[in-house]
Amino acid sequence: MNNLKSRLAKEKRFELYGFISVFLALSLLSLLFISIFSQGYTAFEETRIQLKINFEQDILDPGHTKDWSVIKKSNFNLLVKNSLSEIFPDTTKRKQKKKLFKLISSSAEYQLRNEVKNNLNIIGTSKKLWVLADDDVDMLIKGHIKRNLPEDERRIDNKELEWIVTLESKKYIDKFFNKTLFTNGDSAEPEQSGVLGALIGSLFALTITLALSFPIGVATAVYLEEFASKNNKFIDFIEVNINNLAAVPSIIFGLLGLAIFLNFFGMPRSAPLVGGMVLAVMTLPRIIIPSRAALKSVPPSIKEGALGVGASNVQAVFHHVVPVALPGMLTGTIIGMAQALGESAPLLIIGMVAFIVDIPQSMTDPSTALPIQIYLWADTPERGFVERTSAAIMVLLLFLIVMNSLAVYLRKKFEKDIN
Amino acid sequence: MSNKKDSITNDDNFKNFTSSTVGDIHVEDPRIIAKNINVYYGEKIAINNVSIDIGKNEVLAMIGPSGCGKSTFLRCLNRMNDTIDSCKVEGELYLDNKNIYNKKTDVVTLRAKVGMVFQKPNPFPKSIYENVAYGPKIHGMAKNKIELDEIVVNSLERAGLFEEVKDRLDSPGTSLSGGQQQRLCIARTIAVSPEVILMDEPCSALDPIATAKVEELIYELKENFTIVIVTHAMQQAARVSQRTAYFHLGSLVEVGTTEKIFTTPQDKLTESYITGRFG
Numbered sequence A: 001m002n003n004l005k006s007r008l009a010k011e012k013r014f015e016l017y018g019f020i021s022v023f024l025a026l027s028l029l030s031l032l033f034i035s036i037f038s039q040g041y042t043a044f045e046e047t048r049i050q051l052k053i054n055f056e057q058d059i060l061d062p063g064h065t066k067d068w069s070v071i072k073k074s075n076f077n078l079l080v081k082n083s084l085s086e087i088f089p090d091t092t093k094r095k096q097k098k099k100l101f102k103l104i105s106s107s108a109e110y111q112l113r114n115e116v117k118n119n120l121n122i123i124g125t126s127k128k129l130w131v132l133a134d135d136d137v138d139m140l141i142k143g144h145i146k147r148n149l150p151e152d153e154r155r156i157d158n159k160e161l162e163w164i165v166t167l168e169s170k171k172y173i174d175k176f177f178n179k180t181l182f183t184n185g186d187s188a189e190p191e192q193s194g195v196l197g198a199l200i201g202s203l204f205a206l207t208i209t210l211a212l213s214f215p216i217g218v219a220t221a222v223y224l225e226e227f228a229s230k231n232n233k234f235i236d237f238i239e240v241n242i243n244n245l246a247a248v249p250s251i252i253f254g255l256l257g258l259a260i261f262l263n264f265f266g267m268p269r270s271a272p273l274v275g276g277m278v279l280a281v282m283t284l285p286r287i288i289i290p291s292r293a294a295l296k297s298v299p300p301s302i303k304e305g306a307l308g309v310g311a312s313n314v315q316a317v318f319h320h321v322v323p324v325a326l327p328g329m330l331t332g333t334i335i336g337m338a339q340a341l342g343e344s345a346p347l348l349i350i351g352m353v354a355f356i357v358d359i360p361q362s363m364t365d366p367s368t369a370l371p372i373q374i375y376l377w378a379d380t381p382e383r384g385f386v387e388r389t390s391a392a393i394m395v396l397l398l399f400l401i402v403m404n405s406l407a408v409y410l411r412k413k414f415e416k417d418i419n
Numbered sequence B: 001m002s003n004k005k006d007s008i009t010n011d012d013n014f015k016n017f018t019s020s021t022v023g024d025i026h027v028e029d030p031r032i033i034a035k036n037i038n039v040y041y042g043e044k045i046a047i048n049n050v051s052i053d054i055g056k057n058e059v060l061a062m063i064g065p066s067g068c069g070k071s072t073f074l075r076c077l078n079r080m081n082d083t084i085d086s087c088k089v090e091g092e093l094y095l096d097n098k099n100i101y102n103k104k105t106d107v108v109t110l111r112a113k114v115g116m117v118f119q120k121p122n123p124f125p126k127s128i129y130e131n132v133a134y135g136p137k138i139h140g141m142a143k144n145k146i147e148l149d150e151i152v153v154n155s156l157e158r159a160g161l162f163e164e165v166k167d168r169l170d171s172p173g174t175s176l177s178g179g180q181q182q183r184l185c186i187a188r189t190i191a192v193s194p195e196v197i198l199m200d201e202p203c204s205a206l207d208p209i210a211t212a213k214v215e216e217l218i219y220e221l222k223e224n225f226t227i228v229i230v231t232h233a234m235q236q237a238a239r240v241s242q243r244t245a246y247f248h249l250g251s252l253v254e255v256g257t258t259e260k261i262f263t264t265p266q267d268k269l270t271e272s273y274i275t276g277r278f279g
Helices: A002-044 A076-087 A094-101 A108-118 A135-141 A158-169 A196-227 A233-246 A250-264 A272-296 A300-308 A313-342 A345-349 A370-378 A383-418 B070-076 B107-113 B128-138 B145-158 B178-191 B208-221 B234-240 B258-263 B268-274
Strands: A045-054 A126-132 A173-177 B030-041 B044-055 B059-063 B087-095 B114-117 B196-200 B226-230 B243-248 B251-257
Touching: A002 A045, A002 A383, A045 A076, A045 A108, A045 A135, A076 A094, A076 A108, A094 A158, A108 A126, A135 A158, A135 A173, A135 A383, A158 A173, A196 A233, A196 A272, A196 A313, A196 A370, A196 A383, A233 A272, A250 A272, A250 A345, A272 A313, A272 A345, A300 A313, A300 B114, A300 B178, A313 A370, A313 A383, A313 B128, A345 A370, A370 A383, B030 B070, B030 B226, B044 B070, B044 B226, B044 B243, B059 B070, B059 B234, B070 B196, B070 B226, B070 B243, B107 B114, B114 B178, B128 B145, B128 B178, B145 B178, B178 B196, B178 B208, B208 B226, B208 B234, B226 B234, B234 B258, B243 B258, B243 B268, B251 B258, B251 B268, B258 B268
Parallel strands: B044 B251, B059 B226, B059 B243, B114 B196, B196 B226
Antiparallel strands: A045 A126, A045 A173, B030 B044, B030 B087, B243 B251
16 A cells, blocks of 8 residues: 555656656747847848938939949949938038938948849939938837937937937838848848848758768668678777767867868868768768667568568668658758758858858858858847847748758658558 | 589489488478578577478478477578578578579579568558569569559459458558458468468467468468468467478477377377477
8 A cells, every 4th residue: 555655656756857847948948939039029120211312313324324334333322312411401511411321221322223223214313212221220219229328328329319310200210021131141230231141051051961961871871770791890890980970079070171171172161062061971970870770660570571572682671671761760860950050160160150241152152051140140249230140040940940840741741651 | 511502303312311300201292392401590509400391282380389490490491591690501402403592592583482471460561552562563573554453453362351452452551450461461472473382370460260261361372382381379280281390499300291290199299299298
C-alpha cells in the first residue's frame, strides 16, 4: 500500500517536473519573440514626406536634348531643395536651409532621377511625390525620439521640430509600409538600408549548401550503413572522425574555408559560393549522423524481403531501404540547414562580413548573410538600426519557418507515399 | 573451402559421401543436393556436416528445437547468409546440378529461382499491387503493363488472396491482416516463378485460421514448386510435408518420409523430440 502511494507520488512529481520545464521553455521563447517583435515591428513602416516637385526644364534639360545620358547628369537634388523652400519660404539663411534639407533622406534625389528616367515627358511639369524622410525624422514620428525632452537631449532641435509639426499639420508627412527594407541592400543611412542583399546572400549560400551537403551526406550515410564492410578498421576510423567533425566549433570550418577555398584555390572573397561550401562542410556530419540513424531504423526484414525476390543489394537499398529512411534523412537535413542558416562565425572568416550595398546578382558577387547583417546592424550606433536589427531577426526567423515548413511538408508527403 | 566444383553429373559418385544422418537422405529425382555443408558464425559452428537431397515437387519440413540450425540451413539454400558478414559456408550445394556457392553464380538469379517467405510477414511499405509487381519488374519478366497485371492477378490468385483484395490493389500492403500479409508475401515470391520456395516458420506469427489457409496454400503450391519449410509446429510438418528432416544442435539427425518420422523414428533424439520430451 505504502509502495503504491510512493510510486504514484513519484509519477505525479515527474509529471510536474515535465510540465515546469515545458512551461519554462515556452515562456522564455515567448519572451524572446515578444522582445524582438515589440522592438522591431515599427521597422516595417517608414516615414515619407510629400513634396510638390517641379521638374524644371532649365535644371534638367536646358538644351531640350531629351537625351537621358545628358539629363542624368543634372542636379536632381536642387529640385528637392526648391520644393522644400517653397513650403518654408521664410527659411533663407544658408545654415538654416542646410538643416531644412536634411529632413529629407539623401535617397530622394535617386527617386526623382528614376521618376524622370521612366518618363522623360515629365520634364516641365510638376508632380506630388512621397519622398523618404531622414531617419531622425522617422524616429521622431515613430516616437522613438521623445518630443518633450529638453532640446539638448534630443537629436532633433526645436527648429526642426517646428518644421516637422508644420508638415504634419499640412498632412505632408505620413507613414507607409516599409518597402525599402525588402528592396534595398545595406546602407550607412538607416532609412535607406534593407535586408534584401543579405537575404539573397543567405539564399545563394544555402542553395550551395543544400546542393552539396544533401547528396554527399546521404550518399555517405547509405554507403557506410548499407555497403561498407562492418569489420573494417578504416571504416571505423571514418566513423569516429565524422562524429568528431560534428562537434568541431563552426569557426574552425571558416578557417578551413579561408585556407583551402580562398588561399589555395583562389576563390572570390566574401562570395556566397564559398560561404555555401564552408557551410556544406560544416553541415555534412549533421546530415550523415541522423541519416545513418534513419537507415538503421529501417526494419531489416524489408531489405530481406527484397533480396528474397531476387533484388540485388543496390536495388534492395535504393528501392526499399532509402525510401523508408528518407523522411528521417530529411529531418536531419532540415536541422542541419537551419543551423547553417543561423551560422555566422565561419562566414565572418571568409569575408562575408563586409559592408556591401549592392544586391548580389550571382553566387560569386560579394555579399553578406542574414545573421551577419543582424550582427552588423546591432553594432551600429544609429537609433534607426535598432528596430531594423529586430526586423532582420524577424525576417531570418520567417525564412527559417518557411524553410522548415517546406521540409515538413516534403517529409509528410514522402511518409504518405510509402504508407 | 571445398566448393570448387561448378556442377556435377550423374557420373559423379556423390551418393557415397559420408554422413552420420539416420534415414534416407537421398531421393530419386533431386532438385537440390547439399553435400557436407558446414556453416560458421565467426568461430562458432552453426551447421555441422549436413548432407541432404531435396526432391522435385516435394515439401520438405525441417523441424528441431530452437537454435538447432534449421533456419541457418534454409538460408544457405538461397545464399541469404551472404548478407551476414561473419557467416561462412563450406561444402557443396547444387541446385539443378549447379553449384550455387560457385564464385560465378549470380546471387540475384539464384534468389529469383529460390524464393523465400519469412517468419514475420514483411510486405514492402508499398501498395498491394506494387508488392507483387516488384519482382517481375526488376527481372524484366513483363513486356508491358498488361502482362504485368496478368502476373500480379495470377500470383494473387494462386496465393488465394485475389478475391479478398481485388477491390483495393492500390491500398498499402501493410494495411492487410497478418495472415493476408503472409499470403501477399507468398504471392510476391511466386510472382517471379521460382523453382524452390523456402519458408522460414511462415505461420508462427499467425492465428490458427490464417495458418490453415497458408497450409492449404502450401499443399496446392507443391504441384509446381519444391518447398522447404521450417516449422516449430509438428502437426504442421505432419500436415503439409512429404519428407521431414530433424535437426539437433547443428546436425541433421534423421531424414525420412513424414509418416515414418512421426510414427517410427529411428533415432532416440528424434523420438524424444517428436513425443515432446524436449524442444
